[in-house]
Structure formats: structure tokens, C-alpha cells
Amino acid sequence: MPDIVLAAVPRAQAGRARQLRRQGFVPAILYGHEQSPVTLAVEARAFGSILRTVSSSTLVTLTVEGNEARRVLIQEVQRDPLSGEPMHIDFHQVNLKEKxxxxxxxxxxxxxxxxxxxxxxxxxxxxxxxxxxxxxxxxxxxxxxxxxxxxxxxxxxxxxxxxxxxxxxxxxxxxxxxxxxPPRTEEEIAALTTAVEEKVTEVKTEAEEKKAAEESKKAEEGAPEGEKKAEKKAEKK
Known part of the structure; x- marks a missing residue:
């Protein structure tokens, strides 16, 4: 595989995380071998193109503006739970002489x-x-x-x-x-369907009972005081 190169800029030059994403960048952090943690930003489109062709074990050359190139692994990618878009990247700088x-x-x-x-x-x-x-x-x-x-x-x-x-x-x-x-037999499929239908019925019944109890409680709370006392006397009898 040809060398994979990704460009990054220091985060301080690019702005805050939310602002970065609006500008088409992904916030990132670089750490690892002889490297104190430093915050970066990479272009979202460029990173997305690379991400489709690599894995967490693929060596990447990371060029940081004003510094020499680093050999890194994409340690972690945090994604938006709805869109799946990258929200933050962890780059791990490695020593090529150490396993x-x-x-x-x-x-x-x-x-x-x-x-x-x-x-x-x-x-x-x-x-x-x-x-x-x-x-x-x-x-x-x-x-x-x-x-x-x-x-x-x-x-x-x-x-x-x-x-x-x-x-x-x-x-x-x-x-x-x-x-x-092996594929499921007709008997297994029928049994599975029956189990699902029974579960649905059970859940529906529980929901109806809960709703009836809530309506009864509301009716009791809304009844006039005289009616409540009469009900209590009737219960004692």
C-alpha cells in the first residue's frame, strides 16, 4: 500500500471544536512516543477519504504545519451517534523500532x-x-x-x-x-413467531392495565369529598 499522508494544523490556530466542525474540520489530539499531547485539527473531507481505506492498524504519515512529519496510528475515532460523522480523532505517534x-x-x-x-x-x-x-x-x-x-x-x-x-x-x-x-426449520420459525406474538400481547396487556389504573386514580382524585367519604363507609360495611 502506498504511503498515506494526512495534513493537520495546530488547534490554537483553527478555533474551538464547534467552530472547527462548522468550518469543515475535525478536532484531534496527538500523543504517544516522545510526544506530549497536542491538540490539532484535520480537514473533514480529507480524513473521510482516508478513513474509508484504512484500519486502526494502518500506519499514517501525519504532517503538522510547522513541524516534521509523524508516523501515527488512528487510535480512536469518536462519531456523532446520529449522523456517524467523525467528531474527534486520537492519533497515536509510534516508534518504528518498537513493537x-x-x-x-x-x-x-x-x-x-x-x-x-x-x-x-x-x-x-x-x-x-x-x-x-x-x-x-x-x-x-x-x-x-x-x-x-x-x-x-x-x-x-x-x-x-x-x-x-x-x-x-x-x-x-x-x-x-x-x-x-443451518437454516431455521418451519417448526422453529412458527415457534419463534408464536413467542413474539405472546410477548407483544403481554406487553399490550400490561400497558392497558397500567392505563386503567392511572385513569382510576385520576377519577378518584377528582371526585368530590362527599363521594370519597361515602365510598370509604361502603368499604367498611
Missing amino acids: IRAKVPVRGTGVAAAVKDLGGVLVQSIAEVDVEALPQNLPQEIIMDLAKLATFEDRITVADLPMPPNVELHTRPDEVVAVVS
């Missing part, structure tokens, strides 16, 4: 015969693995071959993943990464 641990995403390729021919459902239970390597040796992603899943008994474990040289794996090798589950 670091990182999470690397696992992606499947190929076709699982158990899905195509048997109608099963692919279930990936592990989305990433924990590895250790020099920053420049970290893989951007680990590829698993889904063609190995020919039956419902087949499974892909961490030990089956192709690891690049000079990369040490820290996730347990016996952990299951992916399997194919």
Missing part, C-alpha cells in the same frame, strides 16, 4: 458452500484479532477464506488465519472466527 500491540480486523472472502448450496447463515463471531509487531509490519486486515466452510460442521478458527511474517498473534488460536448455522 506495539494492535487490533486488526478480520475480513472474509470467497463463497461458503454451506451458505450457497445448503442455505445456511454465515456467523462471524470475531471481528478482529490482537497482534504484536513493529508498526510498519502491522497488517491492515487479515483475510479468511470462506470456501473452507463447506458444511455446517466446518469452522474457521484463529489458528486458520494466514498471519504475515514478523507478526505475533495474541488472540487464542482455538477461538472460532466463523461458522455457518
Whole structure:
């Protein structure tokens, strides 16, 4: 992969976080090896383009106005819960001579015969693995071959993943990464539908009972004092 370069400016020159976002920038912070925390800002459009092609284990060259380029990892991206747009970025400066641990995403390729021919459902239970390597040796992603899943008994474990040289794996090798589950039978679907309908009815009944109790309480509170006393006498009898 060609070197990925991202430009940043010191935050003090760009303004406050809310103002930055209105101007098309994303607030950020840089920290790590021989680097005291410093606040930055990067252009939102440029960062969005890069983010579509990298992972948290991809080495990025960060150029900061007035300073030499830094080699960093995108440690964390905070997103807006509604729009999904980046709201803040953590850049971790690394030492190219020191190994670091990182999470690397696992992606499947190929076709699982158990899905195509048997109608099963692919279930990936592990989305990433924990590895250790020099920053420049970290893989951007680990590829698993889904063609190995020919039956419902087949499974892909961490030990089956192709690891690049000079990369040490820290996730347990016996952990299951992916399997194919058999399709549901008509009886299972019917049972599931019945359970859902019963739950909906139960919730509806509880809501109606609660509403009736509230209306009764309001009616009692709004009744004239004489009626309340009469009701109490009737209850005593």
C-alpha cells in the first residue's frame, strides 16, 4: 500500500471544536512516543477519504504545519451517534523500532458452500484479532477464506488465519472466527413467531392495565369529598 499522508494544523490556530466542525474540520489530539499531547485539527473531507481505506492498524504519515512529519496510528475515532460523522480523532505517534500491540480486523472472502448450496447463515463471531509487531509490519486486515466452510460442521478458527511474517498473534488460536448455522426449520420459525406474538400481547396487556389504573386514580382524585367519604363507609360495611 502506498504511503498515506494526512495534513493537520495546530488547534490554537483553527478555533474551538464547534467552530472547527462548522468550518469543515475535525478536532484531534496527538500523543504517544516522545510526544506530549497536542491538540490539532484535520480537514473533514480529507480524513473521510482516508478513513474509508484504512484500519486502526494502518500506519499514517501525519504532517503538522510547522513541524516534521509523524508516523501515527488512528487510535480512536469518536462519531456523532446520529449522523456517524467523525467528531474527534486520537492519533497515536509510534516508534518504528518498537513493537506495539494492535487490533486488526478480520475480513472474509470467497463463497461458503454451506451458505450457497445448503442455505445456511454465515456467523462471524470475531471481528478482529490482537497482534504484536513493529508498526510498519502491522497488517491492515487479515483475510479468511470462506470456501473452507463447506458444511455446517466446518469452522474457521484463529489458528486458520494466514498471519504475515514478523507478526505475533495474541488472540487464542482455538477461538472460532466463523461458522455457518443451518437454516431455521418451519417448526422453529412458527415457534419463534408464536413467542413474539405472546410477548407483544403481554406487553399490550400490561400497558392497558397500567392505563386503567392511572385513569382510576385520576377519577378518584377528582371526585368530590362527599363521594370519597361515602365510598370509604361502603368499604367498611
